[in-house]
Amino acid sequence: MNEMSAELAGNHRPRVPLARRELLYRAAAGFGGLALTGLLGCERRESGATSVRPAAAPAAPNPRPIVAGPLGPPVPRAKHVIFLYMDGGPSQMDLFDPKPRLNREHGEPIKMQTPATNFNIGNRVMGCPYKFAKHGACGADVSEIMPHVATCVDDLTIIRSMVSDHGEHAAASYFMHSGSPLQGRPSMGAWINYGFGTESQELPGFVVLECGMSPFGGLNCFSNGFLPPAYQACLLSAQLRGVADLEPLPDDRDIQGEKLAVVQSLNRQRAQRIANAAWLENVIGNYEQAFRMQTAVPRVFDFSSETAATLKAYGIDQPRTQPFGTECLVARRLIEQGVRFIELLPPRVDSRANHWDQHSYLERYHRLNAEAVDQPIAALIKDLKQRGLLEETLLLWGGEFGRTPMSQKQPGVEDGRDHNPFGFTMWLAGGGVKGGLVYGATDEYGYYAVENPVHVHDLHATILYLLGVDHTALTYQYGGRDYRLTDVYGNVVGDIVA
Numbered sequence: 001m002n003e004m005s006a007e008l009a010g011n012h013r014p015r016v017p018l019a020r021r022e023l024l025y026r027a028a029a030g031f032g033g034l035a036l037t038g039l040l041g042c043e044r045r046e047s048g049a050t051s052v053r054p055a056a057a058p059a060a061p062n063p064r065p066i067v068a069g070p071l072g073p074p075v076p077r078a079k080h081v082i083f084l085y086m087d088g089g090p091s092q093m094d095l096f097d098p099k100p101r102l103n104r105e106h107g108e109p110i111k112m113q114t115p116a117t118n119f120n121i122g123n124r125v126m127g128c129p130y131k132f133a134k135h136g137a138c139g140a141d142v143s144e145i146m147p148h149v150a151t152c153v154d155d156l157t158i159i160r161s162m163v164s165d166h167g168e169h170a171a172a173s174y175f176m177h178s179g180s181p182l183q184g185r186p187s188m189g190a191w192i193n194y195g196f197g198t199e200s201q202e203l204p205g206f207v208v209l210e211c212g213m214s215p216f217g218g219l220n221c222f223s224n225g226f227l228p229p230a231y232q233a234c235l236l237s238a239q240l241r242g243v244a245d246l247e248p249l250p251d252d253r254d255i256q257g258e259k260l261a262v263v264q265s266l267n268r269q270r271a272q273r274i275a276n277a278a279w280l281e282n283v284i285g286n287y288e289q290a291f292r293m294q295t296a297v298p299r300v301f302d303f304s305s306e307t308a309a310t311l312k313a314y315g316i317d318q319p320r321t322q323p324f325g326t327e328c329l330v331a332r333r334l335i336e337q338g339v340r341f342i343e344l345l346p347p348r349v350d351s352r353a354n355h356w357d358q359h360s361y362l363e364r365y366h367r368l369n370a371e372a373v374d375q376p377i378a379a380l381i382k383d384l385k386q387r388g389l390l391e392e393t394l395l396l397w398g399g400e401f402g403r404t405p406m407s408q409k410q411p412g413v414e415d416g417r418d419h420n421p422f423g424f425t426m427w428l429a430g431g432g433v434k435g436g437l438v439y440g441a442t443d444e445y446g447y448y449a450v451e452n453p454v455h456v457h458d459l460h461a462t463i464l465y466l467l468g469v470d471h472t473a474l475t476y477q478y479g480g481r482d483y484r485l486t487d488v489y490g491n492v493v494g495d496i497v498a
Helices: 003-011 020-044 100-104 169-178 188-196 218-222 253-271 278-300 308-313 322-336 362-386 456-467
Strands: 080-085 132-135 140-143 156-163 206-210 234-237 341-344 393-398 424-429 437-439 449-451 476-478 481-483
Touching: 080 188, 080 322, 080 362, 156 449, 156 456, 169 188, 169 218, 188 206, 188 341, 188 456, 206 322, 278 322, 308 362, 322 341, 322 362, 362 393, 393 456
Parallel strands: 080 341, 080 393, 156 437, 206 234, 206 341
Antiparallel strands: 132 140, 156 424, 393 424, 476 481
16 A cells, blocks of 8 residues: 555545435425426426326335235226215115106005114105106116216116115215215225325325315315325315415416425425424425416316317306316316316205205205206216226216105105115216116115115225225225225125126
């Protein structure tokens, strides 16, 4: 070793490995600038330009191996889900499950043993006030108040044998959304967002569209529960055309970006100094998501690129259909942007109507509810199909339960029906289900599912299967045990899978 080498060797200080936390702490101030650069870079792209859309929320690891059942291992058929949630409980025997016996015995005591209903007002049979007709190549029966959806029956799987465990609105709504009658569990949309992430860089993976009225059970129906906050729903309003106070002040974009960079830098510095910073990481993520949404959400609600024929098809030119038509068109545009799960809530059609919950005046208000959603739903199905998106988009229609065959006739009011969780109708379309199929059946009164009953847990298991995952494998550990959307129940309904 020469003198210079020896000197260098003698003066050399051994390198001490830098701890990961120390590295992040020293570099934290630069993260805000990096994030801002990325965000502003996204804003520079031309409006409508296609971009690579990495998942904003990471996909969940499968804690268990996927087990091949009778249908074999799940194969992804759907990429997106649109839940057309008819809050309140639409009447199956007045929409998709005709029962001639009801009209023959109208006003007579029902000739079967029935359980106590929610209000237990009467036991006299109520006939259907609407006419039915067969439609499509499959010959499915559809009520006269759903003429537009009737033209789509060859794309539908109509399940007439749905069963729930709960007949009270809030508990049944939680159960339909989360597989549990208790608030605080993750919603189906949150589970799917957790399991599959989102394809959109600018929009959340789970979006709820509403027209000014929350469902029974409130916003807890869309909760992330014990899942990280990144998987909860983002509520968008058709009336507000997005989110209130979303748009920045004029000429404030650059200043806002600089403020965001500073705030994010301080947040990340703080995150390195506390033991459990998961909540702060979610705060950081929410800031970044909101910044991106300022441009993305107004663009989704901007219909200037849509043709007049498209707007007319969705009923956006008519007051009765405009609110839900806006939701349906926005849902299609969100699908095109890669959003994973979208739920649509129906509008209030009258100040006296409580969505589809007609304990009285059923003939009047079921007709009005149907008029508000029928044309937009049919337009959505046809639009997705024409654009080649129906194959990868699973549509689900229905409420938390159905209605009884007996009347709730009260002095001074018109007939209505009580809650019935023992046999009701939902339908699916696209996303790997068989079109033109009527599955299951209820008894002659439409009270109980008597053929191929499909429990809510089975429905959830089937939706996850169509998305490409075994429902027993998508779990999250909380409180010392593994939880899943289907709890410890559920079977895939293989007969409806294409």
